[in-house]
Amino acid sequence: MAVIDQKKKEISAKIVYYGPGLSGKTTNIHFIHSKLKPEHRGKLMTLATQTDRTLFFDYLPVELGEVKGMKTRFQIYTVPGQVFYNATRKLVLKNVDGIVFVADSQKRLLNENIDSLNNLEANLKFYNKKLEDIPIIFQYNKRDLPEILTVDELQQKLNKLGSPFQEAVASEGKSVLSTLTMISKMVLQKQRPAEEQPHQPSPFKLKEKPAAPPAAPPPAAASNPAPPAATPAGGGVRNWEIVSWGNPERVSPSELKIPMVIREKGKNETVSLKLVLNVEWLAPKQ
Ligand SMILES: Nc1nc2c(ncn2[C@@H]2O[C@H](COP(=O)(O)OP(=O)(O)OP(=O)(O)O)[C@@H](O)[C@H]2O)c(=O)[nH]1
Numbered sequence: 001m002a003v004i005d006q007k008k009k010e011i012s013a014k015i016v017y018y019g020p021g022l023s024g025k026t027t028n029i030h031f032i033h034s035k036l037k038p039e040h041r042g043k044l045m046t047l048a049t050q051t052d053r054t055l056f057f058d059y060l061p062v063e064l065g066e067v068k069g070m071k072t073r074f075q076i077y078t079v080p081g082q083v084f085y086n087a088t089r090k091l092v093l094k095n096v097d098g099i100v101f102v103a104d105s106q107k108r109l110l111n112e113n114i115d116s117l118n119n120l121e122a123n124l125k126f127y128n129k130k131l132e133d134i135p136i137i138f139q140y141n142k143r144d145l146p147e148i149l150t151v152d153e154l155q156q157k158l159n160k161l162g163s164p165f166q167e168a169v170a171s172e173g174k175s176v177l178s179t180l181t182m183i184s185k186m187v188l189q190k191q192r193p194a195e196e197q198p199h200q201p202s203p204f205k206l207k208e209k210p211a212a213p214p215a216a217p218p219p220a221a222a223s224n225p226a227p228p229a230a231t232p233a234g235g236g237v238r239n240w241e242i243v244s245w246g247n248p249e250r251v252s253p254s255e256l257k258i259p260m261v262i263r264e265k266g267k268n269e270t271v272s273l274k275l276v277l278n279v280e281w282l283a284p285k286q
């Protein structure tokens with residue numbers, strides 16, 4: 001569970017990279033370590049076999065800036081993916097605030113991904129938690145390899161909750177930092193008490209983009225495709241599609257916020273949809 005220290009103005013949360021053996025969890029954490037300035041990260045601790053298989057876990061503390069005057073600190077862990085290290089995986093999941101499920105996109109490894117996801121659910125159950133209780137992102141890794149499943153296939157087989165996802169090539173650093181940014185925002189979003197939310201800036205910030213000219217039709221690889229849509233206030237048509245939905249969140253008695261991932265020009269972006277309910281009484285109230 002995240003710790004909020006009002007005196008120090010600090011939020012501290014735990015993110016765990018989960019997934020089958022060799023899917024790229026340690027590669028993610030190494031890349032994050034290499035990209036963060038020394039003042040924003042602590043010491044990377046890893047314990048691996050001679051063939052680089054994680055033996056215990058990897059650990060990296062990072063600082064990812066401020067939200068509403070609070071410093072945000074994250075403890076990033078990876079689990080050992082090899083099946084026989086389940087006791088360690090269970091231990092690492094204790095008090096987890098956010099999960100990145102690193103799946104190996106290769107066709108022949110689909111069952112390993114499914115087994116690992118089932119194992120994650122079973123281990124969460126040990127702490128009386130369900131997958132839907134915890135912010136989770138699916139990172140479909142190794143997109144550079146041949147013989148990989150399509151994103152649609154992976155979404156169907158793994159992402160039953162319609163959580164956000166990223167396509168990654170962790171060995172080249174592709175989508176590694178965006179995955180971390182996304183999960184950290186989801187974790188912070190969850191920490192804020194509901195009654196405060198309308199007055200606080202959302203960590204799900206929609207990046208301002210200039211109005212784009214009509215774009216090529218969106219790629220067919222996403223699930224839940226929606227028709228290309230949206231004309232921004234400044235004119236100009238933007239073609240985007242909805243990739244996945246998160247869990248709705250009640251921000252006030254008449255407002256719902258629904259995180260979602262949209263894809264525009266092949267790039268995924270996390271945004272949120274705000275629904276405000278205005279009831280008009282057509283008949284006089286009794
Ligand atoms: N081609 C390719 N190889 C990758 C990618 N990401 C990681 N790898 C390679 O996959 C191998 C395993 O990566 P690790 O990061 O050690 O995997 P892990 O998930 O930590 O494995 P365990 O510690 O055993 O659970 C390494 O040789 C990486 O270089 C990727 O996106 N594409």
Ligand SMILES: [Mg+2]
Nearest residue numbers: 025026053054
């Ligand atoms: Mg590892």
